[in-house]
Amino acid sequence: MASGTALIYDEEMTSHKLLWDDPICDIEVPERLSASYEQLQFYHLVERCVHVPAREGTEEEILLVHSSEHLEVAKSTQTMDEEELKRVSGNYDAFFFHPNTYRCARLAVGATLQLVDSVMLGKVCNGMALVRPPGHHSQRNAANGFCLFNNVAIAAEYAKLKYGLRRILIVDWDVHHGQGTQYIFEEDPSVLYFSWHRYEHQEFWPSLKESDYDAVGLGKGKGFNINLPWNKVGMGNSDYLAAFFHVLLPMAFEFDPELVLVSSGYDSGIGDPEGQMNATPEVFAHLTHLLMQLANGKLCVILEGGYHLKSLSESVCMTVKTLLRDPIPQVTGEMAPCLSAIESIQNVRAAHKPYWKWLMYEDTSFLHNLSTKSHLPKKTNTNPSTDHEDKITNNNEAAKIERFLELHMRNILFPVPPIRTATTQSKASAYLLPAPVCVVKEMDKNEVEALASDFYADLVKEDEPLHSLGSMLAILDKILKKEVCNGIADSPTASASVGVALRYSVRFGFQRVLCVFVGDMQIVPNTQDGKVLVINICEKEQSGKISSKHFISLNWKEDADRSDFFSAALGFILPVAYSYQPNLIVIAVGPNRSIGISGISLLFGLLQGLAESQILAVIEDTDLNLIQNVAKALAGASVSHSGAYVPPTQEKVHKMKILKDQLQQDWKMLQCSVKDGI
Ligand code: X5A
Ligand code: ZN
Structure with a gap:
């Protein structure tokens, strides 16, 4: 490689x-x-x-x-x-x-x-x-x-x-x-x-x-x-x-x-x-x-x-x-495309609908640049951010460029953690994990208790708490201290570990933690204060857990070998994640996963563009192939997806559209058409 x-x-x-x-x-x-x-x-x-x-x-x-x-x-x-x-x-x-x-x-x-x-x-x-x-x-x-x-x-x-x-x-x-x-x-x-x-x-x-x-x-x-x-x-x-x-x-x-x-x-x-x-x-x-x-x-x-x-x-x-x-580095500025950009995007999607399978079931239609040729009637709740022209003319050009440079210098000189990827999986790493993955020691009972005993009692059953937390806390601690960039923790109870991880990182001071859960999730962390956004990718709708701004249930079941998940990852998860601008990402891979290894590694690859690449992976599955692929993606090795992707079915496209319509007011990067949003 x-x-x-x-x-x-x-x-x-x-x-x-x-x-x-x-x-x-x-x-x-x-x-x-x-x-x-x-x-x-x-x-x-x-x-x-x-x-x-x-x-x-x-x-x-x-x-x-x-x-x-x-x-x-x-x-x-x-x-x-x-x-x-x-x-x-x-x-x-x-x-x-x-x-x-x-x-x-x-x-x-x-x-x-x-x-x-x-x-x-x-x-x-x-x-x-x-x-x-x-x-x-x-x-x-x-x-x-x-x-x-x-x-x-x-x-x-x-x-x-x-x-x-x-x-x-x-x-x-x-x-x-x-x-x-x-x-x-x-x-x-x-x-x-x-x-x-x-x-x-x-x-x-x-x-x-x-x-x-x-x-x-x-x-x-x-x-x-x-x-x-x-x-x-x-x-x-x-x-x-x-x-x-x-x-x-x-x-x-x-x-x-x-x-x-x-x-x-x-x-x-x-x-x-x-x-x-x-x-x-x-x-x-x-x-x-x-x-x-x-x-x-x-x-x-x-x-x-x-x-x-x-x-x-x-x-x-x-x-x-x-x-x-x-x-x-994080991108700056409000994460919402302008109306004119959305129009252009809508038009090119409509023009290409006959040629691309992923567009086949999308309901695209031409907009013919209404707002820019003649002006669209302006309604009060304009969904996309207003067009840029007003902003520009009002802004002093030189001051604008000064500001960008200042922000940029801070961004490009931000400290890079000395180690990219850490894991506690010493056994597997010895001969299976890619070279840049560094093995760190799990936390022992006393350390775990000192760090987290005040908030895991309700999450973890009494007889097994330390087991499930030692690996996760060791990695998370290193990410928070910027000693490592990302890491993989194994946990026999991923949902509980993630619950602790979220509370711990919010208490540490993170304002926005994105938590993607792949598989059945038992515990829904408290997302009321907006400091956590959960995206749960699972096979079936779980009773009582309908999507809301900070808890999104994405029901997606893939075929065993061919992945149609790329369309959801690109058209849904990335736009939501970029709209949210997380400071930390926790990805939990639990039991009964509904998407395959190829889809999961794609998710890890794509999400590294966010949160300065600070990602904690918590894996319940002991499938070595899965762990290896996640490790590869986190370590920055390119993963081959060749031939793995297929377009989504009509039913999935339809489901996705409903979810997008419901959420695009909150997560504006989801917008790619204007006809029903405005
Ligand atoms: C390579 C490139 C621009 C030419 C502009 C002529 N060419 N007005 O940016
Ligand atoms: Zn040019």
Whole structure:
């Protein structure tokens, strides 16, 4: 199993620069690359990565995507004087040539392919390439939007050819539409292309009809092109996360890619003059983390845009830190997508309904951007947060960016516990648990009594209390002291142990503890004060325990081997959890589990994006396979789910909808349509 993160950077790519006045192109500066790299050095991230050298992409590789005419024009610019360069540049929409541009563009291609090779050959698990010029606007026969060769598109063709890959996902989180990439793969079902982009009803560059949500691909490629147009500026963390939960991730899990490439533009981040969006650097940690759950962790991140040097470089650092599997900082801001974002999400889901099984039973319908074309009548109880525009105009831009940086610095420098995963399962760990799992001693009778005797009496039967608490308390104590990040405790009575764990952590000072219980749960902890949110995943509705804001009963029974739980995990549990923003997560796996190991490990993987990855697992089952998989997921090893996922039945989709309708007022990240919420 590959581990490690590759970093590719070659200073020579800073030599490509604008030689004359051009107010459109003058933001694409060499400092974008050097500032990002220097910030990585500042946070000591460079030395933690595997250094991989760049190389020049070969002509043959460039021709995988581009015409020989295009290659020849590019090649011919090497010996041109300034006047000629200016003239050739003028043939394209927003591009400039420098005598070294051709060389840099070949290095950008080669760096990207080096990254793909490192990941595909198992030298590393994932990585990032810092390249210039960027690629995603570049087309078969044309430079465009600062891009000469389409680095990511070439990488996808290369991976198909060299490694025989049949399913590649390209996630384009740059704020511009990668129309070049769309054109290249429009008819290709082996490449799923997702792009969100500032669109403003076709007002924003490149102002194309085919950037809208109804461009779903052509011919055999129908359904494999996903456009999520943002029709307002000011989109933020919650809008981006909602797009992942309700559009990209379910499609990506159904698609089941063998490799994920990110067209990683940070002009979608706060402060960027092009994007005018509000997402903070932390959100890129979350997006990265979520994508790491796919393709067995094989994730290649390739730089595209990003023009606010500080925002860009901090976001690059968040991305690389996450690839290195550091804990994920909490996202800031109210967790509720805005109305315009929900409309876009609703429209793209409706457009894709014919092509994706997970959408088959969803009742999607087009909204056609009512609120943004003409204004929706405003009712008093607006469900989604109001649109961003008012907020933005009222806010002093500079003060806003100052605030984000201050919060961000606190976030990125937060202490990382010296040990990632702890367990008390010494016997199993000796030969079964993955290496980074550290074995700690259970608490003995006296220690348990000293710590918890005043609040377990009603939870634990007299003759067995210490047995069930020693392991859990030892791990929880280490998580609370930040000596470890997460851990697995075994307990013969999981519900009782969890009851004690919740009381203990609330008394310790945690304001929000998320407790996910898989299996039959005997004891419902007191959730009245909102300091605990329980999600109980079980086979049957338990009598008298109907869902309320802080106790959610999710009845879900899976087939033995094939998991349909991904749809509930992505479309329900994650949105609720992100809305709640827990400080600690307790996941209990009890008896009579209704979901399989694959679903459970997915849950552990996904939830690590929350609570700074502080998760306590309490496992009643002694199934070693289960324990091993949970340990792997907690230790940050990528878990293979390949082929395991199937779409949910109509009955389950229906049940989920009822629950969503009931809870979306409280947990706003659940919203993905506006027609009945407002
Ligand atoms: C890679 C990238 C933007 C081009 C903007 C032209 N290109 N107005 O972000
Ligand atoms: Zn861009």
